Amino acid sequence: EETVSVRIDVDHPEPRTTALVIALRRIVEAGPDLRRAVDAAQGLERQLAGLLLAARTAGGRLRMALLGRAGRESALAAVTELRTLVADAVSKGVPMLLTQASTDLLRESSSDAGAWVDFELRSAEYYSQLAEIAGSAPDVEASEGFLPAEVAERVHAQGLDDTHRRVSLRGYQSFGARFALAQRRVVLGDEMGLGKTIQAIAVLAHLAADGHRHFLVVCPASVLINWTREIGSRSTLRAVPVHGPDRLDAYAEWRERGGVAVTTFDVLHSLPDPKKAEQHPLDAPAALVVDEAHYVKNPEARRSRAVARWTKRCERVLFLTGTPMENRVEEFRTLVRYLQPDLVPRIQGSDAVAGPHTFRRSVAPAYLRRNQQDVLTELPALVQVDEWEEFSAADEDAYRLAVAAGNFMAMRRAAYAHPEKSAKLQRLRELVTEAAANGLKVVVFSYFRDVLAAVQQALGDGGGGVVLGPLAGGVPAVRRQQLVDEFADTEGHAVLLCQIEAGGIGLNLQAASVVILCEPQVKPTLEHQAVARAHRMGQVRSVQVHRLLVADSVDDRLLRILE
Numbered sequence: 001e002e003t004v005s006v007r008i009d010v011d012h013p014e015p016r017t018t019a020l021v022i023a024l025r026r027i028v029e030a031g032p033d034l035r036r037a038v039d040a041a042q043g044l045e046r047q048l049a050g051l052l053l054a055a056r057t058a059g060g061r062l063r064m065a066l067l068g069r070a071g072r073e074s075a076l077a078a079v080t081e082l083r084t085l086v087a088d089a090v091s092k093g094v095p096m097l098l099t100q101a102s103t104d105l106l107r108e109s110s111s112d113a114g115a116w117v118d119f120e121l122r123s124a125e126y127y128s129q130l131a132e133i134a135g136s137a138p139d140v141e142a143s144e145g146f147l148p149a150e151v152a153e154r155v156h157a158q159g160l161d162d163t164h165r166r167v168s169l170r171g172y173q174s175f176g177a178r179f180a181l182a183q184r185r186v187v188l189g190d191e192m193g194l195g196k197t198i199q200a201i202a203v204l205a206h207l208a209a210d211g212h213r214h215f216l217v218v219c220p221a222s223v224l225i226n227w228t229r230e231i232g233s234r235s236t237l238r239a240v241p242v243h244g245p246d247r248l249d250a251y252a253e254w255r256e257r258g259g260v261a262v263t264t265f266d267v268l269h270s271l272p273d274p275k276k277a278e279q280h281p282l283d284a285p286a287a288l289v290v291d292e293a294h295y296v297k298n299p300e301a302r303r304s305r306a307v308a309r310w311t312k313r314c315e316r317v318l319f320l321t322g323t324p325m326e327n328r329v330e331e332f333r334t335l336v337r338y339l340q341p342d343l344v345p346r347i348q349g350s351d352a353v354a355g356p357h358t359f360r361r362s363v364a365p366a367y368l369r370r371n372q373q374d375v376l377t378e379l380p381a382l383v384q385v386d387e388w389e390e391f392s393a394a395d396e397d398a399y400r401l402a403v404a405a406g407n408f409m410a411m412r413r414a415a416y417a418h419p420e421k422s423a424k425l426q427r428l429r430e431l432v433t434e435a436a437a438n439g440l441k442v443v444v445f446s447y448f449r450d451v452l453a454a455v456q457q458a459l460g461d462g463g464g465g466v467v468l469g470p471l472a473g474g475v476p477a478v479r480r481q482q483l484v485d486e487f488a489d490t491e492g493h494a495v496l497l498c499q500i501e502a503g504g505i506g507l508n509l510q511a512a513s514v515v516i517l518c519e520p521q522v523k524p525t526l527e528h529q530a531v532a533r534a535h536r537m538g539q540v541r542s543v544q545v546h547r548l549l550v551a552d553s554v555d556d557r558l559l560r561i562l563e
Helices: 015-030 032-059 061-066 069-091 094-106 112-121 123-134 149-157 171-183 196-209 221-234 247-257 302-313 329-339 341-346 349-353 356-362 393-404 408-412 423-437 449-461 477-489 524-534 554-562
Strands: 185-188 214-219 239-242 259-264 287-290 317-320 382-389 442-446 467-471 495-499 514-517 543-550
Touching: 015 032, 015 094, 015 112, 015 123, 032 061, 032 069, 032 094, 069 094, 112 123, 123 171, 149 171, 171 185, 171 196, 185 196, 185 329, 196 214, 196 221, 196 287, 196 317, 214 221, 214 302, 221 239, 221 259, 221 382, 221 423, 239 247, 247 259, 287 302, 302 329, 317 329, 329 341, 382 423, 393 408, 408 554, 423 442, 423 449, 423 514, 423 543, 442 449, 442 524, 449 467, 449 495, 467 477, 477 495, 514 524, 524 543, 543 554
Parallel strands: 185 317, 214 259, 214 287, 239 259, 287 317, 382 543, 442 495, 442 514, 467 495, 514 543
Antiparallel strands: none
């Protein structure tokens, strides 16, 4: 019960497993509104119980007549309080909330096939609900980052408003968002694949419900579109990209109308310096989120100085990074210096030598990290992430030429035509770097040999550790297995390059826990088979699948057709 994670087997559905999936689907479909309805109902029940008992005698004249004066006054006071309570609930839309929740729960069950398809698309939400209902949460201390009791208690006392959020959080994600709110200026250092972006959006949504209107996200250019899409799909907040030639107009519009401004490290320094909140409320965002915060570990760099200016002016700051300390404790001290300078003298190299738990306790007021194994019982077996990019200028030129020539295959790989300027390759390098920092093995799939050659060159130039392959159609079966064995036997991080038609069939790649797909496939079975090579029986870690995509391109169109 304590050590085995429940896994719902899609390939061998039994009647009772199907019944479980159908039952979970009702709760998943109801969404966050169901939790709000239950909380509202329980709150009203607590308030109404005593009042209804006290007001009951006011329901009949005879009973009122038999009461003494004090009893009548008490009953009438209870009636008045009841009327106020009900009116308040009506004004807050509670009747509609309860009606909608009841409708969602009483809706006729979906077909078996429909429930299973939905489970495959949204398995994370199903597993999250199952963990909550069954009480199969992971070790609490581990999922809370081994924080000292006094910090954990402060976080537990922090509320989290989900009015502007469109997605349910897993238990550890809710804790992470509340940690950021309670501690105000922190580093969230969760391992890759645990949803740092979702936790940051939950923080912004909570602050928006509290009346705040302006928020700022700073990130590498390679994930700017991802942030814009995630904010739009997972919250009701308005994302405003502050990037490109119209960035100053977008910035001015954000200051006037509010929302979440999303900008890059390179653009941040060119934006007007923020003023203190009490002097110019529109200049200082309610919260500043810095993604891939290890980019500012060098305090002398221009982007670091720009981030430092903004962090001084913002009351709440959230740094996101899966690699807060790549080489030396001093790098971590630099990040904390932006947030809580008073804490820096407490962070000593000797703490890191003493072990991760000792180090975490010493930096607890400003740092939270969970690893996959800490929260595995709440994680689905497969985490899929669409990595949306924008064409670089060189990419776009190559793409336009391919479109003009009517060359479909050239369109699909245009994003790699100029490797040194490729937006997709830049993001791929970032993903591999983060995987390397966490000791994870990576498999990179593409349909095209020349794309794999570009990837091989890009990773070789960046010193990305052991890069094997490409494992392609022309490679003999014995050599293929040798490559796979070498990949599995390499200690720690390694990268295996595979042509998807060759690597997607007949090989066991379960040593990998990160899969990168360089482009969407015309036949979805190709993609499924490739992912299944890593995500299979015996895989002890959850598998992360990153699909590299370019907005407003053939990638976008292919996804819509496949959907």
